[in-house]
Amino acid sequence: MHQTPLHDLVNVELMSMIPPASRRLVDVGCMQGSLARVWREQHPQAEVIGIDIDADYAELAKKHCTRALAGDIETLDDATFGSLFPSDCWIFGDCMEHLRDPWAVLRRIRARIDADGCVLICIPNAQHWSVQWRLLSGHFRYEDSGMLDRTHLRWFTRQTLLEMFAETGWAVAQGMTRSIQAPQQEGMLNALANCAQQMGLDPEQAKRDALPMWYLFRLTPA
Amino acid sequence: MQQTPAHDNVNLDLLALIPPGTRRVVEIGCANGALARAWRAKAPASEFIGIDIDPEYAARAAAHCTRAFAADIEQLPDAEFATLFPSDCWVFGDCLEHLRDPWEALRRIRARIDADGCVVTCIPNAQHWSVQWRLLSGQFRYEDSGLLDRTHIRWFTRQTMLEMFAGTGWAVEQGAARSLNPPQQAQALAAIGAFAQAFGLDPAQAQADATPIQYVFRLRPT
Numbered sequence: 001m002h003q004t005p006l007h008d009l010v011n012v013e014l015m016s017m018i019p020p021a022s023r024r025l026v027d028v029g030c031m032q033g034s035l036a037r038v039w040r041e042q043h044p045q046a047e048v049i050g051i052d053i054d055a056d057y058a059e060l061a062k063k064h065c066t067r068a069l070a071g072d073i074e075t076l077d078d079a080t081f082g083s084l085f086p087s088d089c090w091i092f093g094d095c096m097e098h099l100r101d102p103w104a105v106l107r108r109i110r111a112r113i114d115a116d117g118c119v120l121i122c123i124p125n126a127q128h129w130s131v132q133w134r135l136l137s138g139h140f141r142y143e144d145s146g147m148l149d150r151t152h153l154r155w156f157t158r159q160t161l162l163e164m165f166a167e168t169g170w171a172v173a174q175g176m177t178r179s180i181q182a183p184q185q186e187g188m189l190n191a192l193a194n195c196a197q198q199m200g201l202d203p204e205q206a207k208r209d210a211l212p213m214w215y216l217f218r219l220t221p222a
Numbered sequence: 223m224q225q226t227p228a229h230d231n232v233n234l235d236l237l238a239l240i241p242p243g244t245r246r247v248v249e250i251g252c253a254n255g256a257l258a259r260a261w262r263a264k265a266p267a268s269e270f271i272g273i274d275i276d277p278e279y280a281a282r283a284a285a286h287c288t289r290a291f292a293a294d295i296e297q298l299p300d301a302e303f304a305t306l307f308p309s310d311c312w313v314f315g316d317c318l319e320h321l322r323d324p325w326e327a328l329r330r331i332r333a334r335i336d337a338d339g340c341v342v343t344c345i346p347n348a349q350h351w352s353v354q355w356r357l358l359s360g361q362f363r364y365e366d367s368g369l370l371d372r373t374h375i376r377w378f379t380r381q382t383m384l385e386m387f388a389g390t391g392w393a394v395e396q397g398a399a400r401s402l403n404p405p406q407q408a409q410a411l412a413a414i415g416a417f418a419q420a421f422g423l424d425p426a427q428a429q430a431d432a433t434p435i436q437y438v439f440r441l442r443p444t
Binding site for chain 1: 223322348349353354355357358359360361362363364375376377378379380381382385409410412413414416417418420421423428431432
C-alpha cells in the first residue's frame with residue numbers, strides 16, 4: 001500500500017510548539033524533510049533526524065536533515081533506535097495514527113528521551129463531525145489522503161488521546177486544535193448535539209469535541 | 223501487541239456458509255481451531271488448513287486441522303502462498319479487519335482460487351450504533367476484544383464492505399446480519415434515526431445499518 005502522497009506543506013502550528021533551544025529533533029514520518037528545512041533555516045545549530053517508512057521520501061529528506069533514514073519506527077532494532085538518542089524533541093506530524101501500536105512507541109521514547117525533552121503530536125480527531133457523518137451514512141470510505149487516509153490504522157478522540165498520554169508516561173504541557181470551517185458544519189453540530197442529548201450525553205461537550213479536525217499537543221515526561 | 227484472546231466458540235452462522243462438498247478449506251485467523259474441529263466433524267473427508275499469526279494458537283489448532291501453521295497472511299511469500307492452492311473455500315472469521323490491506327488479500331486469493339471456490343467471511347460493523355455512540359461520546363476506547371478490539375485496524379460498514387468485494391473481483395452470493403438486542407439499543411437507534419433525518423438521509427436505512435454487530439457473507443468470483 002502506498003503511503004500518503006507527498007506534499008510540501010509545513011505544519012506551522014506544530015512547528016510553533018518546538019522549544020526554540022531544542023538540540024536534536026527526531027521527525028517521524030518526515031516525508032521530504034520540509035519541517036527540517038524550515039526549522040534549520042531558523043536554527044542552524046539544531047540537528048534534525050528524519051525518519052520515513054517510505055525509502056523514496058527518506059532519500060529526498062537527506063537534503064534537509066542532518067541525518068535521514070528509511071524505517072518503520074515500530075520495528076526499528078534496538079541499535080538503530082538507540083542511535084536516535086540523546087534527543088530532546090520528537091515530532092509526529094500526522095503520523096501516530098499510522099502506527100499499529102502507538103502506545104508502545106510512546107513508552108519506548110519515554111524510556112530514553114532527555115529529561116527536559118518533549119514529544120509534539122498533530123493527530124486527526126476521529127470524533128470530528130465529518131467522521132461521525134460518514135459512519136452514520138455508511139460512507140466510511142478509505143481515501144488517498146485526508147481524515148480517512150487509507151494508511152490511518154488508529155482512531156483517537158480528545159478523551160482517548162489524553163488517556164493514551166497518561167498511560168504511557170506523558171503529561172500535556174500545551175494543546176491546541178485546528179479546524180476547517182465548512183458550510184454544513186453548524187447544522188451537523190446541532191444535529192450531533194440533539195443526538196447526544198437523546199443518548200443521555202452532554203450535548204455541549206459532544207459539539208465541542210466534534211469541532212476540531214486535528215489536535216496538537218506538546219507532551220513532557222510525567 | 224497481543225492478539226484477540228482465543229476462544230472456543232464456533233461462529234455457527236459462518237460454519238453454515240461453508241458449502242457442503244468443499245474439498246479444501248483455508249482458514250485465516252484460525253485461533254484454536256474450533257471451526258476446523260466443527261467442520262471436520264461434519265465433513266471428515268475435507269482438508270482444512272489453519273493459519274494464525276500467533277504461533278501458540280496455530281500449535282493448538284494443529285490438533286483439529288490437516289495442516290496448521292503460524293504466519294501473517296499479508297507477508298506470506300509467493301511460494302508459501304501457492305501451497306495453499308488448490309483450495310475452494312477461504313474463511314476469514316473476524317479476521318479481515320485485522321489486516322493492513324484486506325483489499326490486496328482478497329485480490330490475491332481471487333487470482334488463484336478454484337473456479338467454483340468461495341470466500342466466507344464475518345466482519346464487524348463499524349456503523350453499529352455502539353460504535354457511533356462511542357465516537358459521539360469520545361469514548362472510542364480500544365479494548366481486548368469485541369467491536370473495538372485493539373487489533374482491529376480496518377473499519378467497514380455494509381456499504382464499504384460491498385464496495386470492497388466488488389472492487390476486488392467478488393460477488394455476494396449470500397449475506398446475513400448478526401445482531402444482539404441490548405436494552406439501550408432502541409433509544410440509540412431512535413437518536414440515530416433523528417440524526418439521519420436532519421441530514422436528508424433515509425432514517426430507516428441509517429437505523430437498519432446501525433443495528434447489526436457483524437455481517438457474514440459468502441462470496442463467489444465474478
